[in-house]
Amino acid sequence: MAQILKPELKEAIIQSARNEFYTHGFEGASMRNIAKAAHMTVGNLYRYFENKEDLADALLSSTIEKLDKIITGEINNLPVNMIDDQRRSIEFDARIRRLTMGFAHVFETERKEFMTLIRHQRMADQVVVSIKKMLTLIIERWFSQVDLFDRRIDMITSMLASAIFCGLVRLFEESLESGQEEIEWMIMTYLNLFTLMISAGDLHYEKK
Structure with a gap:
């Protein structure tokens, strides 16, 4: 039976x-x-x-789905041919604000699951992959002169994705007692620094 x-x-x-x-x-x-x-x-x-991995999947699947939905939403709605600096800046600001509000909301409402997820290497890697996908599409659509098949660009995109994630982990680890307004300010400021890096990198990029 x-x-x-x-x-x-x-x-x-x-x-x-x-x-x-x-x-x-x-x-x-x-x-x-x-x-x-x-x-x-x-x-x-x-x-x-069956094991801890099976249990972790059951515990964290909803949280990782929400984070992925936040990032994927920005990927799916990314406009093309953003060659005008002013329009590009407006788009960056809007996306950073949405990402900030999304990340902060998940952190506030599912704090234990969120912290467990970002400390779990396999699941954290999934988030990094999503971030890299978003960065790659931004570069492809907004910086048309950049050659995505250039090995250097792929390497830099991977580095940026990992750096963004590692910085966010540090931010959340040290913000467990912080209020949502302070957390949102730190996330938004941090992500804005990367938009400056991407734009500056575009100015110095030269095709082979």
């Missing part, structure tokens, strides 16, 4: 994992501690989740 899995027990496990992952990180989290906090045996826990 097939064993019946109870939704309320599955939810209890996820809530226990939420606290365990946040406190100890993914690597330091213990399935035994999670089972104990959920008032069940470790064996029973493994009936619901």
Whole structure:
């Protein structure tokens, strides 16, 4: 006879994992501690989740989906042929404001999941990939003289994506006690610095 899995027990496990992952990180989290906090045996826990990765996916899938939606929304609505500096500046400002509000909202409403996600290498890498995709499209559509097949450009885009993410991680790590207004100001200021870097890089770029 097939064993019946109870939704309320599955939810209890996820809530226990939420606290365990946040406190100890993914690597330091213990399935035994999670089972104990959920008032069940470790064996029973493994009936619901095969391993820590499976449990982390269940806990964080909604949060990473929201972050990806924020970034993907900017990718899907990116205008083309933004060769005018003033229009480009306006577009940058609008996108940074939306990204800022989106990131800050997820951080405020799902703080434990958000912090667990950015500390989890595999899932953090997914966010970096999305950021790089957005940067690549911006360069392709707004800086037409740049050769995206230039290995140097691909390398610099990867570096920028990683730098943006690492800086945001540091920002959020040190903002756990900060209010939303302060967090939004820091995110917006930080992202604006990268728009200046991208624009400055365009001025110095030369095709081979």
